[in-house]
Amino acid sequence: xxxxxxxxxxxxxxxxxxxxxxxxxxxxxxxxxxxxxxxxxxxxxxxxxxxxxxxxxxxxxxxxxxxxxxxxxxxxxxxxxxxxxxxxxxxxxxxxxxxxxxxxxxxxxxx
Amino acid sequence: xxxxxxxxxxxxxxxxxxxxxxxxxxxxxxxxxxxxxxxxxxxxxxxxxxxxxxxxxxxxxxxxxxxxxxxxxxxxxxxxxxxxxxxxxxxxxxxxxxxxxxxxxxxxxxxx
Numbered sequence: 346x347x348x349x350x351x352x353x354x355x356x357x358x359x360x361x362x363x364x365x366x367x368x369x370x371x372x373x374x375x376x377x378x379x380x381x382x383x384x385x386x387x388x389x390x391x392x393x394x395x396x397x398x399x400x401x402x403x404x405x406x407x408x409x410x411x412x413x414x415x416x417x418x419x420x421x422x423x424x425x426x427x428x429x430x431x432x433x434x435x436x437x438x439x440x441x442x443x444x445x446x447x448x449x450x451x452x453x454x455x456x
Numbered sequence: 457x458x459x460x461x462x463x464x465x466x467x468x469x470x471x472x473x474x475x476x477x478x479x480x481x482x483x484x485x486x487x488x489x490x491x492x493x494x495x496x497x498x499x500x501x502x503x504x505x506x507x508x509x510x511x512x513x514x515x516x517x518x519x520x521x522x523x524x525x526x527x528x529x530x531x532x533x534x535x536x537x538x539x540x541x542x543x544x545x546x547x548x549x550x551x552x553x554x555x556x557x558x559x560x561x562x563x564x565x566x567x568x
Binding site for chain 1: 460487489491496497498499500501504511512514515547549551554555556557558559560561562
């Protein structure tokens, strides 16, 4: 039973436009959410995070939104750049040190 | 500052053989984790060390997997005997606190 779901395996966006990556979760005990970016043959790299007591966190071109009532979070990248092309993983922490990851969304930013 | 380092980057072994993966965490990170990604699916938690102690090993699939962390520094993950379903990419991560773990580049294990 997957507690963190990324239902879109892939997404293509034109350079300069907004990329929106979505993530749904089922466990209301998650208290912290993170997004990781992964390039081929590399490990995941931390991108941005949000505590469950907040609904928005922004860092430069990256913004994460959390809707607790819908158990949904999203990552907005604006403007999208070709270097943003990667696999993006949503992860959640159930109040412990471990993360529960989604299956990832492959983002392709077209020049 | 060196990141999380994993050895080897690739390993191909036959079913029934033994393989040992190594992870060197970021210096000063007490928390060390092992994760696994199988066939493009989600990255799954295996276990968590705090220094040399296993804090959470709820994700270890079975007793063919043995993880150790000698002296609270580097860690090894041994698979013995390896089965076909053990193929995947094994990631190690480390952190100072609970949040923002840093991942290594992974070890791609192929069991044939």
